[in-house]
Amino acid sequence: ITSDDYEAERRRMAGKMCSEKGKEEYKKRKETVEWPFGNIKHNMKFREFHTRGLENVQIEHNLVCTAHNLRVMWGKLGSSVAALSDIKGLVANFAFRVSSI
Incomplete structure (x- = not known):
């Protein structure tokens, strides 16, 4: 098993995402980040x-x-x-x- 310079940050972020606060924050992603990309790709047909x-x-x-x-x-x-x-x-x-x- 090998790791790179960012392995510690990945583990720290994985720990954050497993917490209750992290799960609540991640749920908001679809409302704030994901839908503009879907709109641009699907509705505006920009691929x-x-x-x-x-x-x-x-x-x-x-x-x-x-x-x-x-x-x-x-x-x-x-x-x-x-x-x-x-x-x-x-x-x-x-x-x-x-x-x-």
């Missing part, structure tokens, strides 16, 4: 990157995440005109910052 190179893939990933976040915001805000006006301002500000990079 592979269409660009090459680390920088281009990072840009593409950021665009997909932005699209996901906008859809979530749209769903939460519904048809509230004031809220849509706020989103328009946020998107315009974001687009300005991205274009100046």
